[in-house]
Amino acid sequence: MSDAAQSLAGQEEVRYRALQAVDPRAPGALETFTAGLHDESWRVRHAAAEGLRRLPDAERVTARLISVLGERGETGARNAAAEALAGMGTVALHPLVLLLEHEDPDQRKLAADILGQLGRAEVEDVLLRALSDVDLNVRVSAAEALGRTGGEAAVRALEALLDAETSLLRLAALEGLVALRRAPATERVMALVDAPLLQRSALRLLGLCPPGASTERICQALASPVRSVREAALVALGTQASGLGPYARSELDAVARAVLSRIPEMTDRVAQALDVEDVQVRAGALVAAGALGEASLALAVAEVAREDRLLREVLFTLGQLGPEGRRLLLKNMGALSLPARTVAAEALVLLVDATSVPELCALLEWAEDDLRAVVVRALGRTRSPQALAPLVALLADPSLSGTAVRALEQLIAVHPLAALAALEAAVEQRTTPAAVAVLGRLGGAQVLPLLRRLARDADAPWRAAAVEAASRVSGDAGLELARGALADESAPVRIAAVRALGRQGGQEAGSFLGLALKDEDRAVRLAAVEAVGAGGATERALDLEALVRHADGALAVLAVRALAKLGKVGSGMLWDALGHPDTEVVKAALAALTAAEGAADGAALAVSLVGHPRWDVRAAAARVLGDLGRPECLPVLEQALSVEHDALARRALVDAVARLSGR
Amino acid sequence: MPRFDEGRPEMTLEEFRLLRDHVYAHCGILIHEDMKFVMERRLWPRLEALGLADFGAYHRYLRYDAQRIAELEAAVESLTTHETYFFREPAQLKAFCEELLPLLEKKNARTRRLRLWSAGCSSGEEAYTVAMLLKDSGRFDDWDVEVHGTDLSRRVLAVARRAEYGPSALRATPPDLLERFFVPVGVNRVRVRDDVKAWVSFGHHNLADEAASQLVPRTDVVFCRNVMIYFDQAARRRVLGVIRDRLCPGGYLLLGHAENLLSLGADFELVHLKGDLVYRRPELPNGEGR
Numbered sequence: 001m002s003d004a005a006q007s008l009a010g011q012e013e014v015r016y017r018a019l020q021a022v023d024p025r026a027p028g029a030l031e032t033f034t035a036g037l038h039d040e041s042w043r044v045r046h047a048a049a050e051g052l053r054r055l056p057d058a059e060r061v062t063a064r065l066i067s068v069l070g071e072r073g074e075t076g077a078r079n080a081a082a083e084a085l086a087g088m089g090t091v092a093l094h095p096l097v098l099l100l101e102h103e104d105p106d107q108r109k110l111a112a113d114i115l116g117q118l119g120r121a122e123v124e125d126v127l128l129r130a131l132s133d134v135d136l137n138v139r140v141s142a143a144e145a146l147g148r149t150g151g152e153a154a155v156r157a158l159e160a161l162l163d164a165e166t167s168l169l170r171l172a173a174l175e176g177l178v179a180l181r182r183a184p185a186t187e188r189v190m191a192l193v194d195a196p197l198l199q200r201s202a203l204r205l206l207g208l209c210p211p212g213a214s215t216e217r218i219c220q221a222l223a224s225p226v227r228s229v230r231e232a233a234l235v236a237l238g239t240q241a242s243g244l245g246p247y248a249r250s251e252l253d254a255v256a257r258a259v260l261s262r263i264p265e266m267t268d269r270v271a272q273a274l275d276v277e278d279v280q281v282r283a284g285a286l287v288a289a290g291a292l293g294e295a296s297l298a299l300a301v302a303e304v305a306r307e308d309r310l311l312r313e314v315l316f317t318l319g320q321l322g323p324e325g326r327r328l329l330l331k332n333m334g335a336l337s338l339p340a341r342t343v344a345a346e347a348l349v350l351l352v353d354a355t356s357v358p359e360l361c362a363l364l365e366w367a368e369d370d371l372r373a374v375v376v377r378a379l380g381r382t383r384s385p386q387a388l389a390p391l392v393a394l395l396a397d398p399s400l401s402g403t404a405v406r407a408l409e410q411l412i413a414v415h416p417l418a419a420l421a422a423l424e425a426a427v428e429q430r431t432t433p434a435a436v437a438v439l440g441r442l443g444g445a446q447v448l449p450l451l452r453r454l455a456r457d458a459d460a461p462w463r464a465a466a467v468e469a470a471s472r473v474s475g476d477a478g479l480e481l482a483r484g485a486l487a488d489e490s491a492p493v494r495i496a497a498v499r500a501l502g503r504q505g506g507q508e509a510g511s512f513l514g515l516a517l518k519d520e521d522r523a524v525r526l527a528a529v530e531a532v533g534a535g536g537a538t539e540r541a542l543d544l545e546a547l548v549r550h551a552d553g554a555l556a557v558l559a560v561r562a563l564a565k566l567g568k569v570g571s572g573m574l575w576d577a578l579g580h581p582d583t584e585v586v587k588a589a590l591a592a593l594t595a596a597e598g599a600a601d602g603a604a605l606a607v608s609l610v611g612h613p614r615w616d617v618r619a620a621a622a623r624v625l626g627d628l629g630r631p632e633c634l635p636v637l638e639q640a641l642s643v644e645h646d647a648l649a650r651r652a653l654v655d656a657v658a659r660l661s662g663r
Numbered sequence: 664m665p666r667f668d669e670g671r672p673e674m675t676l677e678e679f680r681l682l683r684d685h686v687y688a689h690c691g692i693l694i695h696e697d698m699k700f701v702m703e704r705r706l707w708p709r710l711e712a713l714g715l716a717d718f719g720a721y722h723r724y725l726r727y728d729a730q731r732i733a734e735l736e737a738a739v740e741s742l743t744t745h746e747t748y749f750f751r752e753p754a755q756l757k758a759f760c761e762e763l764l765p766l767l768e769k770k771n772a773r774t775r776r777l778r779l780w781s782a783g784c785s786s787g788e789e790a791y792t793v794a795m796l797l798k799d800s801g802r803f804d805d806w807d808v809e810v811h812g813t814d815l816s817r818r819v820l821a822v823a824r825r826a827e828y829g830p831s832a833l834r835a836t837p838p839d840l841l842e843r844f845f846v847p848v849g850v851n852r853v854r855v856r857d858d859v860k861a862w863v864s865f866g867h868h869n870l871a872d873e874a875a876s877q878l879v880p881r882t883d884v885v886f887c888r889n890v891m892i893y894f895d896q897a898a899r900r901r902v903l904g905v906i907r908d909r910l911c912p913g914g915y916l917l918l919g920h921a922e923n924l925l926s927l928g929a930d931f932e933l934v935h936l937k938g939d940l941v942y943r944r945p946e947l948p949n950g951e952g953r
Binding site: 042311338366403553 | 676677680697698700701704708711712713714723726727729741744746748818829830834851921932933946947
């Protein structure tokens with residue numbers, strides 16, 4: 001950089017910093033910032049606009065900004081003033097409405113533009129009147145602004161403008177309706193598609209019309225030699241397809257297929273469109289690709305998965321490309337990007353059969369973790385005995401063993417003997433303790449001697465696996481091994497024992513769980529609380545009630561849930577839980593309330609929480625009140641609804657009010 | 664058409680929002696409501712790996728389990744797309760080579776020291792690309808050069824350090840550069856040459872963690888491309904504050920071609936290069952702090 005340029009940059013920085021250092025409450029701040037609006041540097045002007053928004057006397061600031069809007073020849077200052085006014089909110093509305101009456105049409109146009117940026121429904125009437133302005137530019141700006149602010153009256157006015165004599169107004173009306181996502185009758189929009197100036201906007205609006213004749217017209221536009229027209233048509237096609245149920249979607253696809261298959265080089269054009277920047281165009285290109293069912297597009301379709309927002313449509317489209325498309329994916333997995341590989345693998349899960357095992361195993365050799373998880377699922381779906389060995393080997397991989405167990409379960413159902421042999425071999429070779437758990441589920445009484453031996457193993461993970469597996473094979477053996485394991489020096493083994501006791505249930509298990517609830521290790525205590533609930537150990541209810549008050553939220557949540565499972569939800573415990581500082585405990589208590597028929601003041605408990613600071617607690621309280629069906633709570637719910645701003649809590653309140661009022 | 668998601672739990676809107684807020688509080692990454700489907704799909708493998716029945720249980724796991732910190736990192740890794748490749752956005756890289764590098768050579772001629780930061784470097788392709796471009800320019804051969812790559816994901820950093828890549832990562836690499844800067848290590852796989860690797864270091868860094876940013880060296884250029892898309896306005900402001908703090912006065916910030924700093928304040932000045940627009944931390948008045 002030259003010295004002169006550096007010096008200029010330094011001066012600009014000085015002015016910028018000086019503006020940032022201005023105290024908004026200091027005398028003269030308004031003048032300083034106003035001067036800043038006229039600076040040659042956009043950074044300084046931007047800082048001035050931001051500074052003006054911080055000044056305390058908003059009305060005075062607004063008046064000054066309005067006066068800057070009138071400074072013809074000061075384009076930078078006017079734009080900065082408009083930016084500041086658009087950020088001022090409701091205080092700017094009235095002065096801008098007055099400005100709409102200004103004698104200078106340029107001022108009126110600016111006023112309409114800024115009102116559009118403010119996007120407030122209360123200026124709809126004013127903007128509607130501005131549609132009758134003598135100046136065309138003002139009318140166009142008003143129409144555009146209505147597209148950002150409008151309600152029903154705006155929609156009607158914009159629809160009326162579709163018949164305006166001036167193309168510019170018709171265009172603004174089309175764009176406004178697109179922005180409002182409101183389409184007039186299909187025929188009315190179709191009539192505008194042929195006008196070259198209006199074509200792109202009309203096509204996009206056509207996308208909001210019901211599928212059918214509109215779909216056919218949209219697809220015909222894909223034959224246009226003009227790229228921007230084709231892209232508008234693709235946006236429309238994507239808009240139409242979004243949110244359609246399976247039946248309506250297949251009708252749309254059939255119409256699209258009939259038209260697209262007659263257009264020369266359509267596949268190439270779709271392939272190009274799948275790679276453009278605009279997400280909406282790509283969404284439409286996916287619909288077109290699916291309708292064409294052209295397998296050669298599979299790789300390009302999969303690559304669209306790099307855009308997260310289109311993941312659902314990519315998965316759907318890959319399904320439409322048939323086995324040939326999926327084979328193409330399998331063959332080219334190594335050349336795809338990571339997101340495309342992941343989505344392609346998901347598609348492959350549906351394709352695989354017994355012959356796919358070697359290819360899937362080859363993928364396992366090099367693929368990333370996310371992809372490997374999908375491949376493991378696919379191996380389970382092959383129903384091939386060849387998949388047993390790789391899956392048993394994967395039991396040793398902590399990140400994949402859970403998925404491998406579920407995949408093995410599918411294979412065990414069709415090849416039980418081969419699966420048993422593979423698992424026994426894995427245990428004998430000490431591949432991984434995870435194999436013991438699967439063996440316990442599969443092997444029955446014949447594997448008990450092996451499990452007893454492993455329960456005395458030198459390595460804790462093997463002891464833990466054996467104890468848990470035994471409880472699945474036999475109640476007596478499970479109880480015996482679990483009792484011994486409760487005294488194990490390793491916490492994971494004690495946790496396995498606790499889980500086994502929970503699965504076993506009964507009085508003896510309950511008394512052992514009482515010991516585990518006092519274990520020195522937190523993880524064992526947590527497992528014990530869950531096991532008490534799972535095993536129905538009602539005699540431990542008092543122990544759990546004490547834990548509801550525990551400062552550790554995890555213990556308290558589990559205790560509340562376990563008490564609900566035991567049917568031991570009393571109002572004392574509920575008050576304790578509802579007063580817990582951890583809101584997850586409060587929500588667990590609310591969930592337990594509906595099961596607490598004995599707690600006569602359950603409704604009062606829930607009512608106490610409809611004004612809770614957290615949205616999720618308020619929503620949970622509303623749901624409970626709806627479930628309890630106590631009409632006397634209706635006024636409270638209605639009151640809460642009138643002040644509720646959170647969308648999810650509102651929905652729960654609306655449901656509860658509807659239920660209690662019998663609507 | 665058969666469903667891809669048979670037997671998998673659905674994520675309720677409430678679960679989505681609780682998980683989203685949890686992730687946001689951790690690293691400032693905001694997941695928009697229309698991304699519920701994506702979040703559900705990306706987190707299913709985590710539920711499978713942990714043997715959890717539904718997303719409510721997963722939320723409790725993230726809140727209370729002893730492994731919750733590690734799991735939160737795993738969740739964030741699943742939720743962020745680590746999609747990158749060598750020589751991505753060639754127009755910007757051309758402007759970097761032809762216009763910024765000569766300026767930097769002149770500016771740092773006295774110290775003969777150059778520091779660059781690839782923020783959100785994912786599996787390392789960008790950091791290595793920058794190092795390759797520096798080598799290719801021939802301007803900094805005997806300089807003290809370091810390209811520092813950082814990412815939130817520890818898993819991708821392991822890939823970056825290994826420096827071995829397949830065809831997808833190389834899809835935009837010109838053949839002559841492929842020959843010059845990589846060595847083959849197997850079928851369809853290559854490794855970055857050692858002299859390039861020697862200029863590149865990697866580290867774990869959460870861009871939302873302002874305190875931890877002190878571990879990143881003061882730098883002349885920051886590449887932060889396609890990272891801001893994950894943040895909301897408030898988090899972007901914080902991240903930009905971190906970047907500005909780590910940039911030397913007069914240092915450059917290069918964003919992805921679809922990103923800009925509009926409406927984020929003007930702590931950076933826009934610089935119109937012939938081939939691209941970049942941002943610059945303004946020089947201090949009178950060269951102060953240089």
